[in-house]
Amino acid sequence: xxxxxxxxxxxxxxxxxxxxxxxxxxxxxxYALTDNDYNFTFENIRKFFVTTSSVTNDAGQVxxxxxxxxxxxxxxxxxxxxxxxxxxxxxxxxxxxxxxxPRAQKIFITVIMIPMWMNFLIxxxxxxxxxxxxxxxxxxxxxxxxxxxxxIGTEGAVVIGMVYDYxxxxxxxxxxxxxxxxxxxxxxxxxxxxNSVGVFKRVVLPLSLSGVVSGxxxxxxxxISTFYISQKLGNGKFYLIGDAIEGQYVANNLHFAAAIxxxxxxxxxxxxxxxxxxxxIERKLEA
Amino acid sequence: MKKIIELxxxxxxxxxxxxxxxxxxxxxxxxxxTLLGPSGCGKTTTLRLIGGFETPDQGDVIFMGEKINDVPxxxxxVNTVFQRYALFxxxxxxxxxxxxxxxxxxxxxxxxxxxxxxxxxxxxxSFAKRSxxxxxxxxxxxxxxxxALVGQPKVLLLDEPLAALDLKLxxxxxxxxxxxxxxxxxTFVFVTHDQEEALSMSDTxxxxxxxxxxxxxxxxxxxxxxxxxxxxxxxxxxxxxDGVMLEDYKVRFxxxxxxxxxxxxxxxxxxxxxxxxxxxxxxxxQEDLLSGVVTSVTFMGVNYEIxxxxxxxxxxxxxxxxxxxxxxxxLKIDPDAIHVMHKSEYSGLYGxxxxxxxxxxxxxxxxxxxxxx
Numbered sequence: 001x002x003x004x005x006x007x008x009x010x011x012x013x014x015x016x017x018x019x020x021x022x023x024x025x026x027x028x029x030x031y032a033l034t035d036n037d038y039n040f041t042f043e044n045i046r047k048f049f050v051t052t053s054s055v056t057n058d059a060g061q062v063x064x065x066x067x068x069x070x071x072x073x074x075x076x077x078x079x080x081x082x083x084x085x086x087x088x089x090x091x092x093x094x095x096x097x098x099x100x101x102p103r104a105q106k107i108f109i110t111v112i113m114i115p116m117w118m119n120f121l122i123x124x125x126x127x128x129x130x131x132x133x134x135x136x137x138x139x140x141x142x143x144x145x146x147x148x149x150x151x152i153g154t155e156g157a158v159v160i161g162m163v164y165d166y167x168x169x170x171x172x173x174x175x176x177x178x179x180x181x182x183x184x185x186x187x188x189x190x191x192x193x194x195n196s197v198g199v200f201k202r203v204v205l206p207l208s209l210s211g212v213v214s215g216x217x218x219x220x221x222x223x224i225s226t227f228y229i230s231q232k233l234g235n236g237k238f239y240l241i242g243d244a245i246e247g248q249y250v251a252n253n254l255h256f257a258a259a260i261x262x263x264x265x266x267x268x269x270x271x272x273x274x275x276x277x278x279x280x281i282e283r284k285l286e287a
Numbered sequence: 288m289k290k291i292i293e294l295x296x297x298x299x300x301x302x303x304x305x306x307x308x309x310x311x312x313x314x315x316x317x318x319x320x321t322l323l324g325p326s327g328c329g330k331t332t333t334l335r336l337i338g339g340f341e342t343p344d345q346g347d348v349i350f351m352g353e354k355i356n357d358v359p360x361x362x363x364x365v366n367t368v369f370q371r372y373a374l375f376x377x378x379x380x381x382x383x384x385x386x387x388x389x390x391x392x393x394x395x396x397x398x399x400x401x402x403x404x405x406x407x408x409x410x411x412x413s414f415a416k417r418s419x420x421x422x423x424x425x426x427x428x429x430x431x432x433x434x435a436l437v438g439q440p441k442v443l444l445l446d447e448p449l450a451a452l453d454l455k456l457x458x459x460x461x462x463x464x465x466x467x468x469x470x471x472x473x474t475f476v477f478v479t480h481d482q483e484e485a486l487s488m489s490d491t492x493x494x495x496x497x498x499x500x501x502x503x504x505x506x507x508x509x510x511x512x513x514x515x516x517x518x519x520x521x522x523x524x525x526x527x528x529d530g531v532m533l534e535d536y537k538v539r540f541x542x543x544x545x546x547x548x549x550x551x552x553x554x555x556x557x558x559x560x561x562x563x564x565x566x567x568x569x570x571x572x573q574e575d576l577l578s579g580v581v582t583s584v585t586f587m588g589v590n591y592e593i594x595x596x597x598x599x600x601x602x603x604x605x606x607x608x609x610x611x612x613x614x615x616x617x618l619k620i621d622p623d624a625i626h627v628m629h630k631s632e633y634s635g636l637y638g639x640x641x642x643x644x645x646x647x648x649x650x651x652x653x654x655x656x657x658x659x660x
Contacts, residue, residue: 184373187340190360191367192387193438198361202386206377 028265031258044259068244068260072267075241078155079224082162083170086219087212089163090170094211095204097171098178105179112168120165124232127161128152131233153235161229169218177211178204213279221268289316291441291474292337297346299332306332308498310346314442314476315491319468321477323485324495325521330478333495334444337476339363351441366435367444371451372427374419380406380430381415387438405433408467425456432467442474449484461488482522486510494518496633515628519561520637526602527638530560530627538627541577541597545620549627559628561638564592564605566624569616576617581610594640601640 035041051067097108115123130136131152138148151157181204189199227242239247241264248257292314299307307329314320322330335341336348339360347354355363366387374383384405388398406412409429414422419430428448435443445464449457465488468475479485485492486506494501494509494517502514513519516527530540535550540560552558572578579597593610595602595618602618610616 182371182373184369184371185375187360188367188369188373188375189386190340191338191365192434193361193390195359195361198390202390203375207375 028258028261031255032262033259034255036255044256045263047256048259048263068241071239071244072241072264074238075224078158078162078230078238078240079220079226081155082159082166082223083216083220085159085163086167086170087216090167090215091174091212093167094171094174094178097175098181109172109175112171115164116168121228123165124161124229127157127164128232131157131160152233153237155234155238157233158230158238161233162223162226165226165229166219166223169222170215173214173218174208174211177208181207209279213275216275217272224268225264288318290314291316291351292476293347293349294333294336295347295349297333297336297343297348299329299336299341299344305498307336307343310498310500312493312500312503314474317472317474318490319465319475319477319488320491320493321479321485321489322493322495323479323482323521324501325480327497328495329498330480330495331446334367334446334476334478337442338365338367338444364440365442365444366438366440367446368428368431368435368448370446370448372431372448374427374430374434376418376420378419379415380411380417380419380422383419383430384433384437386434391438401437402433405437408436408470409433409463424452425460428452428460432464436467436471436473440473442476443468445475445477447478447480449479449481457484464488486522494521496521512626513561513628515631516559516561516633516635516637517631519559519626519628520633524564524603524605525638526562526564526640528560528562528600529635530558532556532558532627536622538625541600543577545625546622547625547627548623549625552627552629557630559630559634559638561626561628562602562620562624564603565590566621567602567604567606568619568621569593569604569606569608569610570619571617572615573617576619578615578617581612581614581616584610584612603640 032044033040033042035043048068049066052064053067054062055065055070056062097105100108128135132138133148133150133152135152137151141148151160185203185207186199189203194202225242225245227240227246230236230238230240230243241260245257245260245264248254248260290313292312294310294312297307297310298305310329310333312333322333324330332341336343339355339358339362342356348356350358350363350365375386378386381402384402385398388401393401403412403415406415409432411426411429411433414426419427422430431448448464449460452460461484464475464477477485477488486509489506491503492506492509493503494514496517502509502518504512509518510522513522513525519525519527528540530538532538532549532552532555533544534554535552536547538545538547538549538558538560570576577597579595579602581593582596582601583594585592587605590605590607591609593604593606595604595616597618604618
């Protein structure tokens with residue numbers, strides 16, 4: 001096939017990518033930087049950083065806070081916690097799957113994928129019925145004559161929901177890297193004097209870092225901008241940046257919603273760039 | 288000579304299929320020993336037993352007088368050069384070679400000194416900072432050897448290390464490996480299915496087939512005095528004929544009686560007779576000699592390979608004299624060209640060239656180098 005033909009065959013995809021990926025981004029930026037009359041303005045961006053509101057803490061003290069920065073930091077905190085939990089649970093899971101027989105691997109992967117075929121809202125509702133004060137979990141604890149736990153409406157519940165939703169995105173990229181790892185490399189490491197810990201630390205982990213980085217990316221980004229989970233499992237107490245965008249959109253403040261989305265995107269891009277930079281440095285140090 | 292490794296009555300099966308059947312093998316200090324055999328003969332499994340990647344179902348693996356059946360690989364004073372090198376792709380040449388030394392926690396200066404010494408031994412000093420993924424096959428091979436040798440093991444195991452290299456490079460590496468073995472004085476256990484490689488490099492060749500050792504000996508012994516039809520056929524080319532040992536130094540085959548140098552057989556014992564294609568002289572047809580008709584002639588460069596039909600048995604003969612197809616010729620066979628063997632389970636399976644074709648042989652070789660057991 002000639003290069004020219006390849007180009008033509010790729011054309012439909014290029015058009016598709018332009019229409020559904022580039023154009024929407026342009027619109028987001030356009031809305032973010034215009035007012036209701038579509039005049040150019042930085043007002044929406046400014047609003048994100050300067051809007052304040054009063055909050056009352058548990059002790060009854062009232063304080064002024066930067067509303068959206070607070071919401072953003074809260075989103076970031078929950079997303080980071082969820083990502084760490086996903087990594088701590090997902091890596092061993094991915095490792096175990098990659099070490100099992102080909103048949104077992106297929107079964108494991110299917111089991112992990114099945115929940116993803118169900119609607120996201122239904123999965124969230126399922127967690128509500130499990131975690132409620134009178135829900136399945138507490139019913140079960142009651143059967144064991146243990147004290148009931150209060151989870152729903154806490155940050156913990158939001159994290160559980162996020163981890164459940166996003167852990168497949170952590171497991172899959174790590175698994176696919178580990179499954180491709182040449183078993184001869186671990187044999188070579190053992191041959192050269194490594195015990196199991198050494199094999200993992202010096203060969204398996206460094207060679208699976210690319211999977212870890214894409215896993216972190218694929219979990220952190222959607223979980224930072226998630227909404228709805230916090231509304232349902234957090235009883236609306238933990239208003240997240242995704243909820244804020246949705247709220248402004250529903251309230252017909254399209255321009256401000258777009259501005260929040262744009263700022264979030266830029267912060268995430270910057271974060272990714274920093275992470276990539278450190279990954280590169282690490283690779284260079286290793287070499 | 289000191290024994291370093293002993294395999295005693297070792298058997299191993301995978302999924303009920305016997306891979307090694309009662310192997311007994313002694314490996315001595317400072318020798319270059321080659322395990323030779325077709326794929327599936329158990330040579331790689333033998334190597335993995337010594338390396339510690341497999342444990343025997345029966346029998347013992349003894350290392351310097353100590354039973355090591357269950358000692359894990361990282362606690363054995365043995366290193367392996369893997370078939371496809373198994374270099375660590377995230378480390379450069381230097382760090383690959385330094386890998387075992389860092390695991391031992393040696394001081395940095397010492398590591399540097401030892402690694403540089405190894406790199407110069409394999410002529411890769413200027414490649415220390417290069418990524419191993421950017422090296423040619425031959426260079427990767429050298430890194431693998433340096434990495435396996437840097438920890439100064441008592442024994443180096445090499446699992447078909449040259450199989451992935453092209454012919455020219457393979458020949459160079461054979462020389463180089465031999466040189467490295469001499470220079471370091473480390474025992475090499477080398478696995479290959481290439482008989483030429485085995486003969487040219489080894490002090491001792493161990494011929495294996497179907498999980499059993501067929502013969503252990505020097506390359507010259509193995510070639511000149513094969514133990515049975517399998518060894519005779521696998522090492523070089525052989526015409527193997529049904530014969531009867533009439534008495535010491537007298538053997539009968541193809542309807543004629545020949546003088547030979549073999550003795551110690553029972554009277555009238557039926558035997559296998561090996562005659563190497565290069566040991567036969569071709570002469571114009573004569574009444575008192577074995578005679579037949581030429582059925583094919585192939586020019587091989589150094590000589591012709593001709594197939595001669597003698598009473599329905601096809602002989603292969605290598606000669607520098609040109610003969611034509613359909614020519615009638617006779618064979619002159621000297622007593623020392625004849626090698627007599629006891630009958631074995633392999634009798635009658637090999638040594639007739641009726642279905643011979645060079646092309647077929649080559650195809651088979653490619654298959655073997657690809658499956659890697």
